Amino acid sequence: MRLMTSSDKPENASAAPVPTGVAAQDWAQAAAEPHYRAAVVDLLGALAYGELAAFERLAEDAKLAPTLGDKAELAKMASAEFHHFERLRNRLTEIGEDPTGAMDPFVAALDGFHRQTAPSDWLEGLVKAYVGDSIASDFYREVAARLDIDTRELVLAVLDDTGHAEFAVEKVRAAIDADPRVGGRLALWARRLMGEALSQSQRVVADRDALSTMLVGGVADGFDLAEVGRMFTRITEAHTKRMAALGLAA
Template identity: 60%
Template sequence: MDLLGVLAYAELTAFLRLAEDAALLAPTLNDRAALGDVAATEYGHFRVLRDRLSSMGVDPEEAMAPFVDAIDAWHAQTKPRDWHEALVKAYVGTGIAGDFYREAARHTDPSIRGLVDEVLADESRSEFAVERVRTALDADPRLCGRLALWARRMVGEALSQGQRLAAARPELAGLLVGEEGEDLAEIGRLFAKLTEEHGKRMAALGLTPGP
């Protein structure tokens, strides 16, 4: 219930923030529409999670409530100042959160794993953000340093809020490393994988040197 609850609120909030960024920061109507499409996809994911919680006899609002403060705090600390920062957040920020949820889902039953994989599918977000950011960097390479720093800040804030969630909901934190939560090797594997996935996203955006 905790995993679906935190993911449901994350998807609901992603929809609201992306829609706001589309309305306030998109430089063209085409960009506004494209980010709006991504926001609509996030809302569809929220509805799937809400309906699954309801089918389990769980009140979706009660399931989401414990995670409101931490997720809202992350968004408050990572509010984009311009269109390019909004794009990086949509790809990198949401991506690292998704990595945590996928890792937690590894220790649940197959139906929950499949549901989590479905709602975290990010092909449209990835293609949209990567294309726009790379085009911007080609036009102005000076953006690279600022956006790379912005991406690192988001990761730091995500880890900080993740610690808050872990302290508040230890059962959810336990899903990240299975029943043997004290296994340092497992914890090391988790963070190595998260770091690797983050590096891939940074490289895809053109925010790290190529090989």
């Protein structure tokens, strides 16, 4: 994952609680609790398959690139996603889990998302890369604050922005400047992406008990149902800001 810049982070930095409980523990301590361990395996599995699917999608989008330079830029992003995937897979192996087993439960939802939102051109691909990964990144950052120290460090590392957001924003803004009608079409597209992302997330949360329990106040720190609501509000607000940065109405 990638594409977060400091300016479009949701405003949870100040709202996040001072680490206590799990968030103050390392993996060895925290994982002694079987429900917490299961939730983290789910999270790493979802994130790992997300990176592998993002690799495939970006490599596919590279074919739509109008120039060799643009193609190389997309290939670079794809390759960066692959290296994130490798880190997550290696961590799963390190903690004694089968990476394939951890990823399997998330294949249907992520493949479904990508199938429902196959970009029809280069600009739709860029908007999808930017918006989709930003939303995923916001979500994982929110969750990361509630994780043990070691898992948090890994999750934040694979969400590290590698400067690709600027590339997408610059290309999309230039296209809208050149033809303002493009803006209307891409705004509709971004709304469809957000809708599909929410619908697939609900599917995952409904299916995965350990993950949902961690999200809703169970085993990790500081999340209750009201907090989940606020989290979605923060993510939606960040999305609206990003749309404005692209020159699109959310």
